[in-house]
Every structure is written in structure tokens, then in C-alpha cells.
Amino acid sequence: MDLQKIKTLLDFVGRSHVSELTVSEAGTTVVIRNPPREATTSAPALAAAEPQAPVAAAAAGEDEAAEGRIVRSAMSGVLHCAQSPGAAPLVAAGDRVEAGQALCIIEAMKVFTTVSAPVAGVIKRIFFEDGQEVGFGDPLAEIG
8 A cells, every 4th residue: 555545534534423444455455544523623633632732731720730741642552762773772761851852763564654742842751662562642751
């Protein structure tokens, strides 16, 4: 299955009310999950997730700040903690990170996607190990 077809499928699922789509072609299976939408949401749930987070943080106030923010996987795949085999991990517990800084890399169908920190802070916990398979929505790290 070529990358353009996968992008088309992602776009379709993002615009539709489909909760999950599984497509198999030539021995390759792609599963795309769309999180449940709220009644007022009209954009794809993945795109809507970022604007909702600050609202939740503002409503929770200091409790949210004390607990930290959980960074979750936006896809399924194999997680890599370094840029290349044998290299130092991108982050470790206790490291200070800036918004947009790379936390890890997820490999899905030979496509490598960098997971970046949504906010600045200190890495409180890391929930993964190098080479571990992660699924959509799995916690990756907590930033405090």
C-alpha cells in the first residue's frame, strides 16, 4: 500500500464519523482509529485534541499543573527512544524539555514519525522502552 493511499484513508477517517477503519492490501494491513467525538466537534478528533487540552488545563487549574501532562501516542507502531540505533536517548526522566522538542520516534510501515513535547517542562515519567510496540492513545511520557 502506498503512502498516498494511506494519507487519503487518514483524511477520510478524519472527516467522517467512522470510529475505526481496517484496510488490507497485498499483505499489509492498516488500522486507523478515530477517537469518539463530542456533539459539538466537527473537525477530526486528532486536530481537536490540542485545543481541548488548554481548556481542560484552565478548568483544572493548579491540580492539572501539579499532576503534569501526559503525552499520548497518535499512532500505533514501534517506538524508538533515539535518533539511530546505539545513539543516546532523546530524553530521560528528569530532563527539561521545550515545547516542540523531540521525545521519541514511532515507526509505522517504515515511516518514522517524531513525537514532540506539546509543552515545556520536566520529564516526570517515561512509559516506554526502546523497541516497544505502542498503540493509539498509549501514554508515552509525563511532562510536569
